[in-house]
Amino acid sequence: MNETAWSEADMATDFFMVLPMDTSAARVRTEVRMTYDDNNLYLITVCHHLVAGPYMVESLRRDFVFGKNDNFLLFMDTFDDQTNGFSFGANAAGAQWDGIMYEGGKVDLSWDNKWTSAVSNENDKWVLEMAIPFKTIRYKKGITRWGINFSRLDLKTTEKSSWAPVPRQFPTASLAYTGTLVWDAPPPAVGSNISIIPYVLGGASRDHLNNGETVYRKDAGADAKIAVTSSLNLDLTVNPDFSQVEVDRQVTNLDRFELFFPERRQFFLENGDLFANFGYATIRPFFSRRIGLGVPIQFGARLSGKINKDWRVGVMNMQTEKVQATALPSQNFSVVALQRRVFARSNIGAIFINKESLNYHPLPEAIQYSQYNRNAGLEYNLASSNNLWTGKALFLKSFSPDRKNRDMSHAAHLQYASREWNVLWQHEYVGRNYNPEVGYVPRRGYVKMSPVVSRLFFPKGTRILSHGPKLAVTAFFNEAFGQTDQENILTYQVTFRKQSTLALWGGNSYIKLLQPFDPTNSGLDSLATGTRHKWRAWGLDYISKPQSVFTWLFSLRQGGYYAQGSRLNLVGEAGYRIQPYVSFIVSSTYNYISLPEPWLNKTFWLIGPRLDVTMTNKLFFTAFAQYNEQQKNVNLNTRLQWRYRPASDLYIVYTDNYVPETFGVKNRALVVKLTYWWNL
Numbered sequence: 001m002n003e004t005a006w007s008e009a010d011m012a013t014d015f016f017m018v019l020p021m022d023t024s025a026a027r028v029r030t031e032v033r034m035t036y037d038d039n040n041l042y043l044i045t046v047c048h049h050l051v052a053g054p055y056m057v058e059s060l061r062r063d064f065v066f067g068k069n070d071n072f073l074l075f076m077d078t079f080d081d082q083t084n085g086f087s088f089g090a091n092a093a094g095a096q097w098d099g100i101m102y103e104g105g106k107v108d109l110s111w112d113n114k115w116t117s118a119v120s121n122e123n124d125k126w127v128l129e130m131a132i133p134f135k136t137i138r139y140k141k142g143i144t145r146w147g148i149n150f151s152r153l154d155l156k157t158t159e160k161s162s163w164a165p166v167p168r169q170f171p172t173a174s175l176a177y178t179g180t181l182v183w184d185a186p187p188p189a190v191g192s193n194i195s196i197i198p199y200v201l202g203g204a205s206r207d208h209l210n211n212g213e214t215v216y217r218k219d220a221g222a223d224a225k226i227a228v229t230s231s232l233n234l235d236l237t238v239n240p241d242f243s244q245v246e247v248d249r250q251v252t253n254l255d256r257f258e259l260f261f262p263e264r265r266q267f268f269l270e271n272g273d274l275f276a277n278f279g280y281a282t283i284r285p286f287f288s289r290r291i292g293l294g295v296p297i298q299f300g301a302r303l304s305g306k307i308n309k310d311w312r313v314g315v316m317n318m319q320t321e322k323v324q325a326t327a328l329p330s331q332n333f334s335v336v337a338l339q340r341r342v343f344a345r346s347n348i349g350a351i352f353i354n355k356e357s358l359n360y361h362p363l364p365e366a367i368q369y370s371q372y373n374r375n376a377g378l379e380y381n382l383a384s385s386n387n388l389w390t391g392k393a394l395f396l397k398s399f400s401p402d403r404k405n406r407d408m409s410h411a412a413h414l415q416y417a418s419r420e421w422n423v424l425w426q427h428e429y430v431g432r433n434y435n436p437e438v439g440y441v442p443r444r445g446y447v448k449m450s451p452v453v454s455r456l457f458f459p460k461g462t463r464i465l466s467h468g469p470k471l472a473v474t475a476f477f478n479e480a481f482g483q484t485d486q487e488n489i490l491t492y493q494v495t496f497r498k499q500s501t502l503a504l505w506g507g508n509s510y511i512k513l514l515q516p517f518d519p520t521n522s523g524l525d526s527l528a529t530g531t532r533h534k535w536r537a538w539g540l541d542y543i544s545k546p547q548s549v550f551t552w553l554f555s556l557r558q559g560g561y562y563a564q565g566s567r568l569n570l571v572g573e574a575g576y577r578i579q580p581y582v583s584f585i586v587s588s589t590y591n592y593i594s595l596p597e598p599w600l601n602k603t604f605w606l607i608g609p610r611l612d613v614t615m616t617n618k619l620f621f622t623a624f625a626q627y628n629e630q631q632k633n634v635n636l637n638t639r640l641q642w643r644y645r646p647a648s649d650l651y652i653v654y655t656d657n658y659v660p661e662t663f664g665v666k667n668r669a670l671v672v673k674l675t676y677w678w679n680l
Contacts, residue, residue: 001127006044009033012179015152016165018172020465020497021458022419026161028154030072034181038188040131045072047092047152048125055092055126056155056547059583060614062096063109067499068546070155072128073097075173077147078139079231079306082175082345083383085147086137092126093580094119094617102273104345104383105174110269114195114647114677135193135679138231138305142186147178155547158499169419176345176387193227194680197647201241205669217671223267231306232313237267238299240292243671244651247637250626252589252606253521254567256513257442263288271304274314274337278351278377278394279439280411283428285375285396286353287440291333296321312339327367329360333438345383352376355438373437374399382414390415398435406431406479409441422470424452432479445514446484447477467494484512498545506538511562519562520593520602522630527562535560537567551575565595583612605629618643627660634658647677 001007011033015026029048036042047070057069064071073089085101096117099107117130139146150163151172162172164179203217221239228234242265253259263269263276268288275286291297300318307313314337322330334354341347353375362368375398382391391414398407413426432445454470469492476485489507496502511533516526527533537559544552555571568591575585589606593599610624623638636656643649651673657666 001044001046005035005042006033009035012150012163015150015161015163017159017161018151018166018168019160020158022165022168026152026159028152028157028159028161030150030152030161030163032150032163036187039135040133041137041187042129042131043074044127044129045150046125046127047072047154049123049156050154051156053156054579055121057091057093057095057580058577059612060093060095060580060617061583061612061620062112062617063099064091064095064097066153068155068551069095069153070126071097071151071153073151073172074130075101075149075151075175075178076137076181077101077175077178078137078143079309080140080143080145080147081309081341082147082178082385083341083347084306084312085175087173088115088117088130088132089151090117090119090128090130091580092119092121094128095580095614096617100269100271101173101175102271103277103381104176104387105171106273107173108269108272110264110266112266112647114679116646134188135195135227138227138233139187140306140309141189141230144183144186146181146183147175148181149173149175149178155499158497158547167419169417169422170387174387176383176385189230192680193225195225196222196678196680197224197675198222198678199241199673199675201243201671201673203243203669203671205667207667208665209667228303229305232303233271233305235267235302235304236300237297240265240267240297240300241673242266242292244639244641244649244653244673246622246639247626247635247655249608250606250628250631250635252591252604252628252630254519254591254593255521256515256517258440260440260442261289265292267300267302271312271314274304274312274339274349275316275335275351278337278349278379279396280392280394280428282440282442283394283396283409283411283430284440285351285377285436286335286438290438290440291318292320295323295328295331310341313337327362327369329357329369332356332358335438344385345387347381349379349381350377353436353438370437371401372399373435375436375439388416388418390417396434396436398433400433400435400437403433403435405433406445407433407435409434420456422452422454422456424450426450426452445479447479447481448475449477450474463497465495465497467492478514483510484514486510496545498547500545501541501543503541504538505540506536508534508536509560510534517562519565519595520599520604520630522602525598531563533562533564535564539569549577549579561593561595563595565593565599567594568592581614583614585610603629629660632660633666634660634663645677649673649675651675 013031015030017024017026028050031046034043055070069091071091075087077085083104087099087107089097099109100111113136115132120127152161166177201219206214224236226234245264248261298319302316304314316335318333320331337351339347339349355373377396379394393412396409409430411428415424428448430444452472456466456468472489474487487509491505493503518526539557541555552574557569561567570590573587577583587608591604593602607627613621620641626635638654640652653671656668
């Protein structure tokens with residue numbers, strides 16, 4: 001702070017309180033200064049303490065959980081469109097946070113790029129300084145005004161504050177409520193902006209269950225990032241490998257439909273909302289995890305970003321190899337997405353997806369794959385200038401050689417979110433022949449209606465911050481409007497001033513099975529199509545306050561189940577941290593299901609201890625185990641990551657799978673991967 005550049009910079013202070021209540025100035029003082037040179041944007045913030053005592057953080061792990069760390073975050077609307085931007089920040093121990101912003105207030109923390117920061121701690125404050133290269137972010141050429149906001153979370157006082165005031169029902173990331181950063185001259189043109197990110201990899205694996213031989217791996221590949229303009233980026237990849245990506249967290253699957261696991265691979269993430277967020281959670285015409293899992297990717301290219309203030313574009317092409325063992329042909333995946341801003345913060349989007357099997361002439365007795373599958377869609381995304389009203393209207397159509405008629409989908413919702421009220425109407429229709437082979441649509445041939453209404457009350461006492469009821473109704477019908485499912489849930493939630501929460505709920509369910517279903521998902525007999533099932537259930541959920549070094553949560557569900565049976569579900573998690581270096585969490589799920597013959601009583605345990613050791617904010621070790629009784633598997637995964645330079649890493653990943661009864665090894669693998677981020 002004693003450098004001349006900072007003494008001459010303007011200071012932003014006088015933050016506004018967002019939580020516990022957004023009707024006063026912040027009690028905890030925060031001071032922010034910014035400046036720049038030809039290469040970097042600089043920020044320094046002084047986060048003063050109001051209450052004596054140590055800071056509160058989880059660990060030095062990158063992209064920490066916001067609500068469990070004293071932190072400072074920067075949100076930048078670099079296109080001044082209140083929709084897209086970038087976020088950077090750190091917790092009080094120096095762990096970095098960075099993400100790409102989309103849909104006016106959401107942050108994708110899987111995005112990772114090159115920037116530097118440092119934190120120092122004193123008795124009465126902590127200080128964060130960061131340097132963000134202009135080559136790291138995207139912005140409109142010649143622009144002289146950015147939307148900007150600063151967010152501060154201080155867990156000792158349970159106060160969340162922001163420089164520009166934000167209503168408490170919205171995240172401080174909401175770009176509808178930014179202040180303004182005014183440039184004395186347009187941000188500097190970055191000139192040549194090309195990054196090459198090569199990797200080399202070595203490893204070994206062995207399938208012990210089938211007495212396989214050890215298979216050794218030696219591989220290399222590269223990604224490239226080319227800034228076509230200051231706001232439009234071209235990503236290229238050749239022979240990509242994603243072995244360093246963490247293994248998915250398992251769940252006990254008692255659902256009738258396919259589960260969703262999010263994309264974690266870096267290549268698909270920048271401007272990923274253009275592709276992945278088209279549609280709804282269960283109506284996704286494009287889901288990038290359909291590409292390259294279990295199938296080698298040969299190469300890919302992706303052009304994405306802003307053409308100007310109003311237009312965004314995303315174009316992707318990926319090529320996969322032929323797989324002899326399963327007779328899977330070489331396939332090409334192409335996606336084109338366009339988005340046009342309308343009104344203050346709304347937009348119209350269009351998407352086209354094409355999956356093509358190349359040189360594919362299968363024999364009649366061979367496994368059959370589709371020759372092609374195509375999807376086209378149009379959607380309107382509503383966001384009012386004050387963010388109180390949001391919504392979407394969506395239309396999709398698929399094109400497949402063997403599926404005609406009823407191959408369309410439509411969905412829409414409208415939501416009103418004020419401080420006290422949250423009211424939502426959503427409906428969906430998916431035709432029985434709608435076929436998005438590169439998407440995620442687990443259910444077809446239905447009409448769904450799902451209204452939700454909730455109300456919050458704010459008492460004047462010192463222990464409870466807010467409380468209120470929430471009613472959610474979900475009803476499914478077949479295409480002839482015959483009802484097949486309905487669930488009604490009434491919840492009452494209490495949020496305490498120390499940020500712990502308690503929710504009590506009760507509900508009833510009705511299901512008419514549309515296909516045979518094993519209610520234990522364990523390979524036993526199935527309930528017949530057309531059978532009807534009704535039950536009642538109740539439960540509670542509690543999450544402890546995040547300020548303690550020991551945190552815990554508990555969830556209970558008790559009630560009926562299929563075939564007049566019953567189900568008890570218990571979920572627990574306990575965590576302890578030694579700030580800021582060690583975090584240990586044990587998660588467990590217990591299901592006890594009582595059914596008539598042939599299932600009788602079934603017990604499913606899912607236990608997952610996890611250890612995070614963060615020696616520095618550049619050296620991380622993670623180890624976790626997962627015992628899944630339903631899948632009869634024990635999985636062990638360890639990963640050492642050394643960020644020896646910004647965005648350049650060494651990974652050592654070791655994975656084991658065991659038979660639970662004997663702990664005999666099913667398979668194991670070791671991978672060592674080195675990446676280097678090289679700016680030309």
